[in-house]
Amino acid sequence: MFAREAGASKSEKETMNDNKDNRANEANRAYGAYGANRPYGQLEPKPFLPKKGNYRGLLVYQKAECLYDITFYFAHHYFVERKDRTIDQVVQAARSGKQNIAEGSAAASTSAETEIKLLGVARASMQETLLDYEDYLRTRHLEQWLLDDPRTKQIQEYSKTHNRPEDYTKDIDKRSPEALCNIAITLIHQFDNMMGRLLDRLQKDFVEKGGIREQMTAARLGYRNDQKARIAELEAENTRLKARIAELEAQQKGGKR
16 A cells, blocks of 8 residues: 555656656747756847848848949940049949948947948938939039929839849940939939938937847846746745645655554
């Protein structure tokens, strides 16, 4: 009789231990712990760096890439009569608009301030490119199309669904300098509107969520709070198990008598 009771008690203890381990593993998985590779009950800090860097998926980058290719062609075909550094300056301004978006997006994971700064540089560079196109039209007595011009509206509609460089460089040699300038000017205005909205959103996120330092502090405090909650949970579980073990031992002693 005693042997059967002792065997049953042992089985119950093992079952409780198994349940305890299962609950711990479930808790660790829920909190992102590595399970067997980490000490029992210890939590792994949750990642806090935002996943960014996919600048090629940004419409504003795609517009900048189109503008760079147009500008590269235009500068090398219609500024050739100039003996100064205008060609390089025009191309470099358009390139800066594109490259700073890529660099700012890559830096976004660790510095919101750097991202905003570089996107601001990209926007300013495109404004420099805009002035180059406007200067070209004015100094050669060519027409800058107005916003309500049907040709401008046609470009606006076309560019809503065409964001690849080849959409604008195909048959580019068949377009007049005036047409190319106005196409570029229209795209730059669209670029500027997009960049303005993007910067507004990033600045709002920065004010609401803070930069990397604030996010690091929040992540650290959150990890500590999670650890404290987990320790309290384990201590409560330990107290309950001790009480249950004492109860079982008392039952065993009673069976011996």
